[in-house]
Amino acid sequence: MSTTSNIAVIGGGSWATAIVKMLTENLEKVHWYMRSVYAVEHLKRHEHNPNYLSDVEFNINQLQLSNDINEIVDSADVLIFAIPSAFLKSELDKLTVPLEGKTIFSAIKGIVPESSLIVGEHFNKFYNIGFENIGVITGPCHAEEVALERLSYLTIACSDEDKAKMLAGFLSSDYIKCKTSDDIVGTEYAAVLKNIYAIAAGIAHGLGYGDNFQSVLMSNAIREMKKFIKKVHKMKRNINDSAYLGDLLVTGYSVFSRNRMFGNMIGKGYTVKSAQMEMSMVAEGYYATASAYKINEERKAKTPIINAVYTILYEGKNPKKTFKKLADKLD
Numbered sequence: 001m002s003t004t005s006n007i008a009v010i011g012g013g014s015w016a017t018a019i020v021k022m023l024t025e026n027l028e029k030v031h032w033y034m035r036s037v038y039a040v041e042h043l044k045r046h047e048h049n050p051n052y053l054s055d056v057e058f059n060i061n062q063l064q065l066s067n068d069i070n071e072i073v074d075s076a077d078v079l080i081f082a083i084p085s086a087f088l089k090s091e092l093d094k095l096t097v098p099l100e101g102k103t104i105f106s107a108i109k110g111i112v113p114e115s116s117l118i119v120g121e122h123f124n125k126f127y128n129i130g131f132e133n134i135g136v137i138t139g140p141c142h143a144e145e146v147a148l149e150r151l152s153y154l155t156i157a158c159s160d161e162d163k164a165k166m167l168a169g170f171l172s173s174d175y176i177k178c179k180t181s182d183d184i185v186g187t188e189y190a191a192v193l194k195n196i197y198a199i200a201a202g203i204a205h206g207l208g209y210g211d212n213f214q215s216v217l218m219s220n221a222i223r224e225m226k227k228f229i230k231k232v233h234k235m236k237r238n239i240n241d242s243a244y245l246g247d248l249l250v251t252g253y254s255v256f257s258r259n260r261m262f263g264n265m266i267g268k269g270y271t272v273k274s275a276q277m278e279m280s281m282v283a284e285g286y287y288a289t290a291s292a293y294k295i296n297e298e299r300k301a302k303t304p305i306i307n308a309v310y311t312i313l314y315e316g317k318n319p320k321k322t323f324k325k326l327a328d329k330l331d
Contacts, residue, residue: 007031007170008076010069010091012039014052014281015107016082018143021053024062025173031064033072035091040065053147070097078103078167080137081119084282085110088119092127099127103163105156107137109191110284111291118188132160135167136188140246141176142256149175155243157181157188179242185233187243190225193306194248195285196292197221199263200305201252203312203319206267213327217305218252220330224303228292231299259285266312267319289313304329 007027009020012034023030034040042050043065047057066072073079074097083091085108106119115122120136123129135158145152154171158164159182168178181187197218204217225248226239239245251257262283265275272286293310296303308326311317 006075006077007080008033008072008078009080009082010072011082011107012036012049012051013082013084014143017049017053017056018141018146019080019082019107019137019171020058020063021056021146022171022173022176024058025176026170027062029062029064031072031076032066033069034065034067035069037067040067053143056147069094073097073099073102076102078105080105080107082107084108084284084287085112085119086282086287088112088122089114099123099129102129103133103135104129105135105137105158105167106188108284109138109195110288111192111295113287113291116291116294118185118192120184120188131184132158133163134158134184135160135164136184136191137167137171138187138191138243138247140242140250142250142254144256146176151175151177153242153246154178155181155187155241157184157243159184181241181243183233183235183237183243186229186235186237189229189232190244190247192284192288193225193228193292194221194251195259195283196289196306196309197225197248198251198257198259199266199283199285199289199313200309202257202260202263202265203267203309204263204323205260206264206269207320207323209323214253216330218249221252221305222248224301224305227301228296228299228303228306231301232295259283262286263309272313285309286313 008031009016010033048054079102104123108119112122120134138155141152141154156164156168164180172178222245258281289309292306308322312319312322
């Protein structure tokens with residue numbers, strides 16, 4: 001495998017940092033855009049991200065760092081976007097260089113709020129990027145475990161199998177195992193929906209529900225996910241594969257899950273605003289809940305869990321009463 005490839009990572013958070021770490025296992029140079037001037041300068045001097053996964057040390061000679069998104073995009077052929085979906089449009093609005101001819105991989109687990117589209121569809125519609133040049137990086141995989149080099153698994157989805165295999169090769173290592181998929185839309189929606197279900201799991205925990213209820217909640221969640229994804233993109237897929245069920249489970253149960261943490265705070269009585277202020281990272285599931293609920297108003301899949309989370313987060317409904325009603329709908 002070649003160790004030279006023009007790959008750029010767009011984002012400065014924990015998942016972006018983890019992806020850069022994976023790429024530096026195989027590539028001589030990784031281009032990395034971080035919005036924060038402070039973070040870029042700190043990395044250059046101290047060889048680690050000051051804000052996220054700060055235990056991960058980088059060889060600075062392997063990194064081309066910049067807080068100018070145009071410089072990084074212009075220097076790379078393959079772009080991996082790993083920023084919160086709520087901030088994607090504002091970052092893309094800074095672009096003055098074309099995206100034409102680039103291959104885009106989304107590591108974003110959210111829906112773009114301005115368009116109500118998953119990231120791949122957003123690039124296709126607004127930037128005219130063909131789906132053969134769009135891919136998705138999904139789990140089950142937590143950035144924190146990548147930092148600890150614990151064995152983790154990724155699914156790389158792209159309709160162009162060669163591009164999926166190319167990126168899978170660059171991300172693979174002794175502690176990262178990659179598989180490929182052609183279900184771009186389904187895997188990306190799964191990555192979005194699992195964050196909503198993780199918020200539900202967190203709310204349940206905060207309310208005092210035990211493991212028995214959690215297992216029923218997750219069992220219903222994967223079936224609900226299957227119904228939703230089938231409505232938006234019908235194709236043959238095994239919902240029990242790691243990209244769907246595996247990612248759901250790790251996000252719903254892990255202590256590293258920021259969405260579960262957010263839900264747990266809501267269940268314990270925090271307001272949405274106070275929970276967001278206390279967390280240092282963005283809980284993608286908050287934004288995803290509104291987008292998924294809006295999409296499903298047209299698609300009309302049966303989604304009692306998404307509906308329950310939506311009414312709590314956006315309509316101010318009482319979590320305890322809402323989950324009591326939800327419990328009667330689960331089986």
